[in-house]
Amino acid sequence: MRGDLSAIRRVLLEKDRFLIACHENPEGDAIGSELALALALRKMGKTATVLNADPVPGNLLFLPGAGTVVFAEDGSKYDVAVVVDCGSPDRTGALVGKELRKCPLLVNIDHHRTNGDRGDLSLVDPEAAATGLLIHRILSAMGCEIGLDVATNIYVAVLTDTGSFHYGSSSPEAFEVAGEMVRRGVDPWAVAEQVYETQSAGRLRLLGRVLDSLEVYADGRVACITTMREDLREFAAGKDALEGFINYPRSIVGVEVAVSLREEEGGVFRVSFRSKGRVDVSAVAARFGGGGHRNAAGCTVPGTLADVKKRVLGELAAVMS
Ligand SMILES: [Mn+2]
Structure with missing residues (x-):
């Protein structure tokens, strides 16, 4: 694993205004990771803006916090930018990338092997089955109480990026964290129905x-x-x-x-x-x-x-x- 978990933990605990982004055309891991982090930070009394280039996919709109994602900047200033599940700020889209670069500190949390380690601080673990697991590691290190809203987002991040635990990336950590999220109240069938059984006839x-x-x-x-x-x-x-x-x-x-x-x-x-x-x-x-x-x-x-x-x-x- 590359990166500095304790430095990121400190920054998240000490700073107050966060801008969070992910790659274009986001899927479950990107959205789940962004929202889990944003909801946890907000619960600590901080402001966390999730700024994306593309809309939240229809089957993920049920995720707690999905309605708070914004798609245009409003002139706000931030202490820290956090980019998740994304090799480089370039892959967040032009508008979002520009906002990220305006922030004094850029944190990169990712599990892609091709990640260029862009950012002032990074937690990059290609062995992690999902970026959502890295968010879980960070929130655990911060001593955050993980409520059902955060748990649902982390569960969906892990569920989708492991292909519903089909892929070889489905590590013991993936099962353990998913199990912990179920213990915190996530209903696997309700989530699976939302994520996988909502397609149109078209x-x-x-x-x-x-x-x-x-x-x-x-x-x-x-x-x-x-x-x-x-x-x-x-x-x-x-x-x-x-x-x-x-x-x-x-x-x-x-x-x-x-x-x-x-x-x-x-x-x-x-x-x-x-x-x-x-x-x-x-x-x-x-x-x-x-x-x-x-x-x-x-x-x-x-x-x-x-x-x-x-x-x-x-x-x-x-x-x-
Ligand atoms: Mn991912």
Whole structure:
């Protein structure tokens, strides 16, 4: 583990005005970590503003504190900026990044291996299953009483980033903290229903369209799905509707790596990788300037669909051979 837990603990105890941010297109770990920290700081009588570039996904709006996230700065001054689950302030979006840099002190709490250790203080542990676990370590070190509102956010951070405890990253700490949160009152079924069982019929139809694009390569070891902008338009869906679709190609017997290609504006494709564990897909993503974890990584590649597919599958084959 890199970083200084005790220095961060001291700063959080001593300072009063906090600006908290995460990466663009946030998911459960990013939002849960931000809100858990913000709620705990507010309970201590401090001000904590959560400033994000993108809206809270619909299935996370039930999280305590989700309604307090803001999307524009209001001229407030802060003592400390905290960026969570995010390699660099650059990945928070232009507006948020600018606000973070105005703060006299930047704290970076993250579990991404590609984290550049940006910030004056950092707690970066690539072994942690979720940034929410690092927030839990910090709050515990501070002696914070974790109420149901904070517990719900930490539980969702851990639940979502471990793929509901499917991934190899599901450490004893992940189970222990999740268990502690349940002891503090979190209802696992109520949470799972909110997070995973709130999709629209339209999203399920979009899934049908995307699964229609399924291709299998490398003697059945690689499966690829593709979403074009036209698909999202036709189903009146945003890109967040695609969350989790990549798990279907990965679930095929014999598949080691799933790839999802999503057409973006301006002739580029967002490429996501999911590995069953043997193949380190962060190495493939890094070849295209992206990053992530061993089991989940992504990058952005310019070109036509055929061209991007050829290059991505070629680099993947090189890593897998
Ligand atoms: Mn995370």
